[in-house]
Amino acid sequence: MSTVDQRVAALAPPRFTSPSVFSWVILVGFAAFFIQGFLSADVTLARMVQGFGNLGTFFAQAWPPDTSRLTPIAKAMLETVNMALVGVTFGVILSLPIALLCSSNTSPNGFVRWLSRMVVATLRTVPELVWALIFVVAVGLGPLAGILAIIMDTIGFCARFFSERIEEISPGPSEALSSTGSGRLSVIFGAIIPESMASLTATSLYGVEKAIRSAVVLGLVGAGGIGVELSTAMRMFRYDQALTIILVILVVVIGFEQVSSAIRRRVL
Amino acid sequence: MSTVDQRVAALAPPRFTSPSVFSWVILVGFAAFFIQGFLSADVTLARMVQGFGNLGTFFAQAWPPDTSRLTPIAKAMLETVNMALVGVTFGVILSLPIALLCSSNTSPNGFVRWLSRMVVATLRTVPELVWALIFVVAVGLGPLAGILAIIMDTIGFCARFFSERIEEISPGPSEALSSTGSGRLSVIFGAIIPESMASLTATSLYGVEKAIRSAVVLGLVGAGGIGVELSTAMRMFRYDQALTIILVILVVVIGFEQVSSAIRRRVL
Amino acid sequence: MNPIEVRGLQKHFGKVHVLRGLDFNVPAGEGAILLGANGCGKSTLMRCLIGLTRPDAGQIRMVETDVRQAGRREMKQMRRRVGMVFQRFNLVGNCSVLQNVLYGALGRHRLGILRVAQPLAPAEERDRAIHCLDRVGLADRAGQRADTLSGGQQQRVAIARMLMQGPEVVLADEPIASLDPRAGREVMDLLWEVIREEGMTVICTLHQLDVALAYGDRVIGMKAGRVELDGPASGFSADELETLYHGEVRVDGQPGEPGGSGTPQREPIAVAS
Amino acid sequence: MNPIEVRGLQKHFGKVHVLRGLDFNVPAGEGAILLGANGCGKSTLMRCLIGLTRPDAGQIRMVETDVRQAGRREMKQMRRRVGMVFQRFNLVGNCSVLQNVLYGALGRHRLGILRVAQPLAPAEERDRAIHCLDRVGLADRAGQRADTLSGGQQQRVAIARMLMQGPEVVLADEPIASLDPRAGREVMDLLWEVIREEGMTVICTLHQLDVALAYGDRVIGMKAGRVELDGPASGFSADELETLYHGEVRVDGQPGEPGGSGTPQREPIAVAS
Amino acid sequence: GPCPDTLRFADTGIEGMEEMVRAFGPFGDALGEAVGSEIEFFPVSDRTAAVNALQFDQVDIILAGPSEYAVMRARQDVQMMVGIERAEYGTAFVVHADSDIHSLDDLRGKEVALKDPGSTTGHIVPSWMLVEAGLDLDRDLNTHLLDGARFEALINRDVDAMGSGVRDVARLKERDPEGAYRVIAESDTMPRDIFVARGGLDEACVAHVNEQIMADAESLMDAILGPGERDKYTEARFVNDLTEAEFDMITEAYDLVGLPLD
Ligand SMILES: Nc1ncnc2c1ncn2[C@@H]1O[C@H](COP(=O)(O)OP(=O)(O)OP(=O)(O)O)[C@@H](O)[C@H]1O
Ligand SMILES: Nc1ncnc2c1ncn2[C@@H]1O[C@H](COP(=O)(O)OP(=O)(O)OP(=O)(O)O)[C@@H](O)[C@H]1O
Numbered sequence A, B: 001m002s003t004v005d006q007r008v009a010a011l012a013p014p015r016f017t018s019p020s021v022f023s024w025v026i027l028v029g030f031a032a033f034f035i036q037g038f039l040s041a042d043v044t045l046a047r048m049v050q051g052f053g054n055l056g057t058f059f060a061q062a063w064p065p066d067t068s069r070l071t072p073i074a075k076a077m078l079e080t081v082n083m084a085l086v087g088v089t090f091g092v093i094l095s096l097p098i099a100l101l102c103s104s105n106t107s108p109n110g111f112v113r114w115l116s117r118m119v120v121a122t123l124r125t126v127p128e129l130v131w132a133l134i135f136v137v138a139v140g141l142g143p144l145a146g147i148l149a150i151i152m153d154t155i156g157f158c159a160r161f162f163s164e165r166i167e168e169i170s171p172g173p174s175e176a177l178s179s180t181g182s183g184r185l186s187v188i189f190g191a192i193i194p195e196s197m198a199s200l201t202a203t204s205l206y207g208v209e210k211a212i213r214s215a216v217v218l219g220l221v222g223a224g225g226i227g228v229e230l231s232t233a234m235r236m237f238r239y240d241q242a243l244t245i246i247l248v249i250l251v252v253v254i255g256f257e258q259v260s261s262a263i264r265r266r267v268l
Numbered sequence C, D: 001m002n003p004i005e006v007r008g009l010q011k012h013f014g015k016v017h018v019l020r021g022l023d024f025n026v027p028a029g030e031g032a033i034l035l036g037a038n039g040c041g042k043s044t045l046m047r048c049l050i051g052l053t054r055p056d057a058g059q060i061r062m063v064e065t066d067v068r069q070a071g072r073r074e075m076k077q078m079r080r081r082v083g084m085v086f087q088r089f090n091l092v093g094n095c096s097v098l099q100n101v102l103y104g105a106l107g108r109h110r111l112g113i114l115r116v117a118q119p120l121a122p123a124e125e126r127d128r129a130i131h132c133l134d135r136v137g138l139a140d141r142a143g144q145r146a147d148t149l150s151g152g153q154q155q156r157v158a159i160a161r162m163l164m165q166g167p168e169v170v171l172a173d174e175p176i177a178s179l180d181p182r183a184g185r186e187v188m189d190l191l192w193e194v195i196r197e198e199g200m201t202v203i204c205t206l207h208q209l210d211v212a213l214a215y216g217d218r219v220i221g222m223k224a225g226r227v228e229l230d231g232p233a234s235g236f237s238a239d240e241l242e243t244l245y246h247g248e249v250r251v252d253g254q255p256g257e258p259g260g261s262g263t264p265q266r267e268p269i270a271v272a273s
Numbered sequence E: 001g002p003c004p005d006t007l008r009f010a011d012t013g014i015e016g017m018e019e020m021v022r023a024f025g026p027f028g029d030a031l032g033e034a035v036g037s038e039i040e041f042f043p044v045s046d047r048t049a050a051v052n053a054l055q056f057d058q059v060d061i062i063l064a065g066p067s068e069y070a071v072m073r074a075r076q077d078v079q080m081m082v083g084i085e086r087a088e089y090g091t092a093f094v095v096h097a098d099s100d101i102h103s104l105d106d107l108r109g110k111e112v113a114l115k116d117p118g119s120t121t122g123h124i125v126p127s128w129m130l131v132e133a134g135l136d137l138d139r140d141l142n143t144h145l146l147d148g149a150r151f152e153a154l155i156n157r158d159v160d161a162m163g164s165g166v167r168d169v170a171r172l173k174e175r176d177p178e179g180a181y182r183v184i185a186e187s188d189t190m191p192r193d194i195f196v197a198r199g200g201l202d203e204a205c206v207a208h209v210n211e212q213i214m215a216d217a218e219s220l221m222d223a224i225l226g227p228g229e230r231d232k233y234t235e236a237r238f239v240n241d242l243t244e245a246e247f248d249m250i251t252e253a254y255d256l257v258g259l260p261l262d
């Protein structure tokens, strides 16, 4: 190799850069937790083999699905979709501004950002049952309390994912708009929202789906819905009825997923 | 205006393009559900005003948080984090290939894509309680069943969000890599994964947080954890203990969020 | 007072000292061409001028606003009067071409987006946008999504957006890099026509020395983060300009290594197939 | 047989008929320059050649492979032998420059990514990558993230990646658009040096007519989706090439409107401030 | 009548009353007609939520199990109404027939599946029975609140015994027809399910509703049970002889298991 070669080869970055303190902390922490968790799992093969045999018996109890209660189930499903849509719609409308406050590239300042992230994390952490209690106290039993609980849940989820996506969009277009001297809001609606539209729709529709799946909260506030049907069926050990309900939910979930990807195809 | 002006002005696209049939169906469907749901909510202001007064009394029951059981709570939290990390780790590892099969830009063909989306939707739709039952039958009570349930839940969630993000990355870099004649896998690991890394990390860490928050499933399979603590406190009307537990969860949730954004800052 | 005044401008990216004390003014109505090798800091300078990148030291006055001291309001007012054409176009990919051009008017309306969104924009703004598009030869593409245009077409849309803004000062970062020769001349003609008509002030980055000499009133040559040449275009020959690209042109050459890494080492590589 | 053979190639995007029956061959070892106005379909043609865009009709043979009929394996084998430099660089933004160049070798290794990932790549590949970078003058930037480079630097990295691939045929889409004049010449010198040494075949899109005439063995001129000029570079004057950019150059001019929208209408716009 | 125009009813998701909740529509209609108010029914699937709703006057009357009633009377102002007496209401401990556990005392050092926290027959009473048998819940054995998974856990022998509602014994055999099971302990007569009115509800109204229910007890129960589901409740009937003392054993049980209702 010529001397020039050696000079140039010396410019190659090392294969492994020693990880930063931060990476070490994360890695070691993860490993510690993971190993503890893994050991606690105590996987014994023999047990698993025998167990999987049992599954047949278990599933046999659910087959064939009992469709005798299909009409009330469908009605409950419809009610649930209605309430979920209302809750998620308001939730999404509220999530958008909150997400903008949470994102590093749209937040007015670090403190606001920190605060709104805390709020969102709290909304997410408070369990559904607690939301149910709070709203039952505040507005009484019934759909309204359920819808309010769904709104809280939606904000906790959507605001977080919206903000994540907003942080990931390429900064070019927003820089271009703000360099015409336009205000923050115009930049947001002119560049940031259009650029992240596909993701926002998908996340919102996932929110609806999520609200439907976790429709138990509607049961907690006496608003009925599919969640009550399912938990009743499970408690009565009517697995064949439960299967029917799960299948109905599955149809709706897939339906929302289809709508979601159809919209995305148009926007992306 | 000169004739040239008019010719040119005629090229302007119309202000409103009449929405497609698809848009109409979606819009009308949404409106119908939304209105029904909204009417069912039956918002009466008087009721709400009275109710909000009650909230003070309600919160007074939870204040001050009862920290007498902090040690067992912390221990339960730790166990939960352990199990959640193991479950989510495996869930994420499995989600990645599934997400690649689900995404329009990485799936080998339409049928595989459809099938894997169905599978993911099903994993998501089956309620936690059912997963708990299935795994109790299959592998017996204990952490293993809980971890398996978390894995299923994680796949249902992560695979969907991974695939969404993968569909949104800009096609340029992958086209560049595949035009060197490299195989699908190399393109995926060379361009698609690095490009969507920030989002994948954030989604995965959200997965951990989600698993911790919904740790009740661990209780259902006899694996203990923070979920049992919380639901016991709530069912026993020990709101002050419940508050302590929620605060502990909140600390962990915020911790994971901080780690998540620290990692994102490095990758983005 | 000159619309563009720069004093002792400094900028580091990490350890790389990109702008190393720049000083220059551009008087009103002048069309200045900024030349310099790749990576010498031209785009960074432009971004500092419009306040997108914060310099480390020095002073910038744009249309009488001190950019480093400006609050949000002053910054907005300044930016309204300064149009920028970005090197990488920065169009909003999934909006229509017309919408992208309408965005040029964003700063001008109090209600912002509510007055420039395609379905809401007043008829005169729409007409103006179509005319701006027509000037860059793309009026018939008004309804197409911006990201389905070819590279050169996107660059023209970016120029139309700047025209739509109707600024006093134009910062154009390689506005003709992806244009075909005729379109490039047309765009330069257009820019200079508008400058003359409106008395605009322009800084335009270019890599085409012939174009620079043909159009520029003034040439500012950057080299390794400093202004190396500065004077009326008529005072320079193409050969003089060429010196900007030779020797220590980079801002990151290892110090103490004369003739450093700026010159690529020529050594045939065995290119196996 | 020629490494590049195109017969009756047609491509529509929606209603826009972009490629309208192209026919040409490029024999081995020839350096052909592809000229044409913005939006005339040059990039689309390049993408068809390497199989990234599916044409509607016609035949394409690249290095003896029928691109439209090729299965996955054949397509991969063909692509291994054909290097592409994209108009918009298409670097992986959050990987290092070195990693981006190493990706050029992806197709060559059976284990793919496992043999070219920066920490795993064999020493000779790493050396080769550094040398390719050195050839474009960026060896000292090897460790930097690709998206922090300036526009021109990114373009050079894209060229280094192509060099790393060591292909038989090179498709370069405006490889020097964002390069400064010296870097542009150096890259063209480099390309032609490598062509000559390795007997490579090149199609290179350009908008600089002087460069086209100085370097091209052959010039292919496209206009409105068809090949309009085709012959040895020495046979054309700059004025002849200029005709490519005049008249009905666009692929989307409204039919039945002679002199259509290709020519921008010049009418001063009132640019209010 | 002395009652408001609409009476809001809820249930607390008590063990074994799911069928009844489903059939609440006809019952509500029949009762509404008798009482002269419109009955609005909220199927509240969680006892905490239902109890909370009653405390904050968001519901007028709830149908509660003994455990909930004991909690409510300790925490808030409530009025006792009529009750429902069911056959097969109580707690039983079940083990595999081939197991060597024959009494509660044999459960020392074993794993026991219970239902969910706060459940009368699935948590409070079985815990109380264990304490009565001289076992320390924290040290002498492991209890798991498994809810739905308690059957599977016993069938697979992940736990040695299950303490749950008496009706669960039949269910268990239904779930695992091949298995053989044995009951090792059963609770004494249990307090009955009870309708509870919020403290603020007019006493006259409470009395009126009680009266109307008892006057029409047979046909109201028919309305609840409906044709198909009938057999499961053949022995359920409305009763109006509940006393506070009846529920003292539950309060005591809460105390004994270390969850005092202060
Ligand atoms: N965000 C950043 N982080 C680190 N380095 C940067 C960043 N932005 C620019 N640089 C570096 O600063 C130097 C100047 O970049 P700049 O984009 O201003 O160059 P330029 O003169 O516009 O070049 P070109 O003609 O290629 O567009 C380059 O070496 C580049 O790598
Ligand atoms: N995905 C697409 N959808 C619709 N139209 C497209 C798409 N891609 C390209 N076009 C159109 O096809 C035409 C040719 O585009 P192409 O990118 O091939 O032009 P080009 O010759 O490379 O131009 P330039 O010199 O500006 O790069 C343009 O009019 C463009 O708008």
Ligand SMILES: [Mg+2]
Binding pocket: C042, C043, C044, C087, C173, D150, D151, D152
């Ligand atoms: Mg630049």
Ligand SMILES: [Mg+2]
Binding pocket: C150, C151, C152, D042, D043, D044, D087, D173
């Ligand atoms: Mg092109």
